[in-house]
Amino acid sequence: MSETATLRQHVVTVLRMAALGGIGVLVFVALLGERSDYAGHFIAGYGGTLGLFALPLAMLGAPLRREPLVLVIAAIAIGAGLEATIFRLAQFDPVDFFNQSLGAALAGIAVLGRPRAVLPAAAAFVLALAFLSLGARLAFA
């Protein structure tokens, strides 16, 4: 793989991470606009999971194959724990859980099979912060 091709692959990874989350939250806002909390949970789950991928993306090694599924399951478990404790308001809301977990699954899809490097790792970290911030605004605004 040439250096140019590698850079292009990393740019594709960054675009995939940004596009899946961006399009996903737009679909929520367009079709379930009055329930902005649904969009908020989705994009927070997506962003939080991207944040978990920043470290494995920065490490040397083969493209991500098995790691995404493992980290997505871990992210879903963390999300369930948060929903059941500090974000439990009226009750444990299965819809919030499904939305944030679906965001986690799409984040896994975004990075699955992608090569590792500092550029996509840094982008995953920055996008994670941006999407988590957007999620908080949408969920609590």
Add this chain to the structure above:
Amino acid sequence: MRSPRAHLLILAVLLAAGNVAWTFMRSGVPFALEGTVERIEVRREKHPGLDDVHLVTIGGRTLQLDADVAGALHEGDHVSKQAWSWRLSTPREPVRLGLSNDARGMLVTMPLLVLLGWMALRWGARSSAQ
């Protein structure tokens, strides 16, 4: 079907289906109900009036129902319906059950998000093979 791609897509399908199923169940349509409305409780969420949780206890069984359905009931009402019936008998007018805006929105949103994931998996396979 044992690849991580298939697992992630199946996971997304299950989560999307869970959303559709849960928002549909809040209509009350799937349940057989027979008994007295013992308690109607409204719990506030992040956006009071918009995302409140309506818990209705009928015959000792507590269900989360859509606001429209819970709002049509009073404590002490005797209600009945068969499973999958769209009519809930009450001492007053029967309540016509229907899909909430949430359930209708999920019916469109969830398949679109699964489609988005599927397209990303196909595109990912193509671009990583280049």
